[in-house]
């Protein structure tokens with residue numbers, strides 16, 4: 132991951148401000164906007180919802196989540212693909228399911244869409260159990276990586292296909308269909324391309340058509356399964372912004388499946404990190420990055436120093452003490468309580484590690500170490516070091532740290548504030564090779 136570009140993009144998204152950025156009043160009646168400016172209800176959407184669930188979408192204002200995954204397990208014969216998933220997704224959320232290949236994220240999405248039935252547990256859509264309701268009767272739409280547009284139809288006709296076929300049942304006339312198709316084509320910024328056929332569009336433009344087509348009927352939630360996987364890296368970055376912008380403008384719940392942690396961190400309000408069929412943690416990108424619940428999450432999201440150690444006891448009210456790297460260091464306790472004397476893993480992100488030539492003073496955790504390798508990457512110097520006990524240490528040093536020219540073999544001190552560390556339950560620590568294999572397998576699976 133390029134930390135510079137991720138930081139820039141996070142900064143850009145934060146600058147976009149709250150979700151109420153822009154809505155299309157002509158598209159959404161006033162009483163159908165939620166308190167954040169996101170859409171709560173449209174005539175077509177409400178009609179479709181009433182048809183399938185017998186309930187009006189306005190129930191969402193009572194705080195009912197859009198989707199409830201209630202202790203859902205999915206078995207394929209003897210194989211358990213998803214184990215007791217139990218979480219909710221709120222109105223207007225951009226929610227991602229993230230994890231390596233085979234962790235069960237697509238199966239969970241397919242159960243929400245109705246393409247698979249849970250073996251046990253229930254899935255509720257706006258408060259109504261839809262576990263056995265077929266896909267076409269659920270008010271959700273899915274966008275896949277391989278978006279099958281109709282090649283012989285124009286962009287406009289592709290987007291109009293759904294509303295036209297539902298025109299009668301939704302009680303719409305041709306003018307209403309035209310208005311909503313024009314507006315959705317404007318939302319995805321394809322107005323100038325409306326009369327082109329798919330073959331005359333770039334990959335990113337085709338993806339926008341697929342989005343407009345899936346959104347034009349205002350589903351309760353849009354499900355996206357690695358939708359940017361077929362695009363090259365540059366276009367993927369552009370489309371990440373576009374997806375987020377469109378989601379904010381429309382206020383529709385997006386449920387996004389990806390194995391790409393950078394993509395999930397950049398776009399999501401909350402992320403569910405999955406591993407081997409289990410949801411390991413659900414939280415905001417910041418929570419997941421700063422306070423991972425497990426060694427797996429810490430290793431899968433961003434880069435992390437992870438060291439085996441032993442928690443010896445409490446240092447004071449806020450910190451515990453951990454024997455690690457051949458020293459006793461003050462550290463921030465994690466969510467899982469560890470008995471005094473118990474095995475533990477200490478995590479410190481590389482960008483929180485400082486390097487100094489002299490022994491640091493004050494309340495810092497400090498360890499003597501030796502430089503093994505250095506890579507200069509413009510704003511960041513990546514240092515590989517080794518502690519006295521042989522453990523590897525990674526430090527990403529910014530230009531604000533005034534260091535002399537370092538060479539392999541130089542003796543330095545690495546240090547960090549105890550707040551920059553986190554004590555996690557003991558677990559096998561993934562090697563760089565393990566992580567690369569995990570990511571390669573995910574890429575191959577696409």
Ligand code: ATP
Nearest residue numbers: 207212231232233234235236237238239390573576
């Ligand atoms: P990927 O990113 O590779 O798509 P994923 O996290 O989305 O991975 P799933 O597609 O949900 O993973 O699959 C989870 C596990 O369930 C995998 O081991 C997969 O082989 C298995 N699985 C999925 N669908 C079926 C099926 N229809 N029959 C048997 N096993 C299945």
